[in-house]
Amino acid sequence: xxELNETHDPxxxxxxxxxxxxxxxxxxxxxxxxxFRRAGSGEPFRGGVAVGAEIVDLAAxxxxxxxxxxxxxxxxxxxxxxxxxxxxxxxxxxxALRLALSRALRRDSPLEGRLRGCLVPQARADYAVPAxxxxxxxxxxxxxxxxxxxxLFRPDHPLMPNYKWVPIGYHGRASxxxxxxxxxxxxxxxxxxxxxxxxxxAPSARMDYELELGVYIGAGNALGTPIPIDQAExxxxxxxxxxxxxxxxxxxxxxxxxGPFLGKSFATTISPWVVTLxxxxxxxxxxxxxxxxxxxxxxxxxxxxxxxxxxxxxLEVLLETPRxxxxxxxxxxxxxxxxxxxxxTVAQMVxxxxxxxxxxxxxxxxxTGTLSGPAADEAGALIELTAGGxxxxxxxxxxxxxxxxxxxxxIMRGWCERPGAVRIGFGExxxxxxxxx
Numbered sequence: 001x002x003e004l005n006e007t008h009d010p011x012x013x014x015x016x017x018x019x020x021x022x023x024x025x026x027x028x029x030x031x032x033x034x035x036f037r038r039a040g041s042g043e044p045f046r047g048g049v050a051v052g053a054e055i056v057d058l059a060a061x062x063x064x065x066x067x068x069x070x071x072x073x074x075x076x077x078x079x080x081x082x083x084x085x086x087x088x089x090x091x092x093x094x095x096a097l098r099l100a101l102s103r104a105l106r107r108d109s110p111l112e113g114r115l116r117g118c119l120v121p122q123a124r125a126d127y128a129v130p131a132x133x134x135x136x137x138x139x140x141x142x143x144x145x146x147x148x149x150x151x152l153f154r155p156d157h158p159l160m161p162n163y164k165w166v167p168i169g170y171h172g173r174a175s176x177x178x179x180x181x182x183x184x185x186x187x188x189x190x191x192x193x194x195x196x197x198x199x200x201x202a203p204s205a206r207m208d209y210e211l212e213l214g215v216y217i218g219a220g221n222a223l224g225t226p227i228p229i230d231q232a233e234x235x236x237x238x239x240x241x242x243x244x245x246x247x248x249x250x251x252x253x254x255x256x257x258x259g260p261f262l263g264k265s266f267a268t269t270i271s272p273w274v275v276t277l278x279x280x281x282x283x284x285x286x287x288x289x290x291x292x293x294x295x296x297x298x299x300x301x302x303x304x305x306x307x308x309x310x311x312x313x314x315l316e317v318l319l320e321t322p323r324x325x326x327x328x329x330x331x332x333x334x335x336x337x338x339x340x341x342x343x344x345t346v347a348q349m350v351x352x353x354x355x356x357x358x359x360x361x362x363x364x365x366x367x368t369g370t371l372s373g374p375a376a377d378e379a380g381a382l383i384e385l386t387a388g389g390x391x392x393x394x395x396x397x398x399x400x401x402x403x404x405x406x407x408x409x410x411i412m413r414g415w416c417e418r419p420g421a422v423r424i425g426f427g428e429x430x431x432x433x434x435x436x437x
Contacts, residue, residue, distance in 0.1 A: 051105055090234065206403045227351055284312075287305060311416070324395075
């Protein structure tokens with residue numbers, strides 16, 4: 001597991017003025033990665049690192065001679081249209097590059113003159129999906145979400161008997177993953193109306209979001225070679241925000257006996273910025289489980305995971321309706337929670353995914369599943385907040401929602417903060433539901 005080092009020092013100051021403001025998601029202690037180009041330029045996409053309101057253009061910085069040694073090799077790997085090559089190099093490479101950038105961006109750095117010309121304003125950039133995602137697996141790591149949704153269908157036995165033993169997941173669709181700002185049409189699929197005996201092909205009437213984190217795989221593993229639990233995090237590049245949109249009526253009709261299909265595969269939206277596990281080191285927390293619950297099987301259990309395998313990542317979801325947008329009103333917060341409440345950790349997801357010999361590859365994406373907390377206002381999806389549509393959410397302007405309506409924009413944000421450490425953030429992920437085609 002990554003430990004604290006000089007890049008986490010809260011006393012570090014950056015010569016980029018916007019990186020010193022208290023509200024920034026991207027202080028010197030963060031330095032997340034993305035793939036970008038100047039808006040409207042037609043330039044090739046390439047790797048960049050956020051600092052304040054700016055992007056360090058890694059290709060330009062490499063050409064300017066900012067890096068040397070291991071950091072130069074890592075920077076070179078990040079100059080293409082996806083970060084897979086950098087991810088494949090493993091934690092040591094991204095750590096070396098992060099350290100070199102941290103030193104070059106500190107106040108009074110002798111490299112300021114070279115690096116200043118390599119900055120691009122984030123407000124003038126377009127972003128692409130950070131990696132070529134070969135495979136996408138979505139997990140079900142929040143016991144609160146699993147219990148809340150289970151209670152809607154099985155009031156007496158909401159949690160399935162395998163939940164506390166095995167990290168549940170399904171293989172999703174990588175081709176429909178899009179970057180923040182994604183717009184998509186309300187999907188069609190088979191639905192079975194209440195009281196009907198025959199399904200019909202129709203647009204989904206129960207569109208929902210899912211508040212999740214995405215986990216990017218770094219160095220992969222060979223086919224047939226499981227990843228041990230204490231090595232799992234060394235195979236992870238970093239985390240991003242993720243919205244796994246769901247058509248609940250399509251999902252309800254199709255998911256038995258094989259699980260999600262058309263109710264999920266039409267769109268998944270991710271944030272541009274990938275926050276490394278190294279940057280998240282100050283926000284590790286113990287894995288919290290009631291004392292009378294079963295310990296994980298040995299292959300999923302370790303002292304390191306139990307004592308610091310969880311992360312206190314604060315998360316919130318907001319809704320902007322067409323009426324709010326027209327009236328220039330602020331989006332309404334629907335829920336807020338923390339990743340610390342998840343039942344299964346990043347390391348446990350990776351280890352379980354590979355225990356059968358499955359090979360993960362650089363750039364593969366794992367979703368945490370909907371992240372909900374123990375309180376009612378910590379629910380990470382509308383199906384929970386509205387009890388399956390029975391209790392509409394009333395918005396500040398008087399509008400109400402049971403499920404999403406055409407033109408609704410969902411915004412998700414994430415950040416970490418605690419005394420003695422500098423606040424870092426994930427930016428945001430937003431997506432908009434359009435009318436059915």
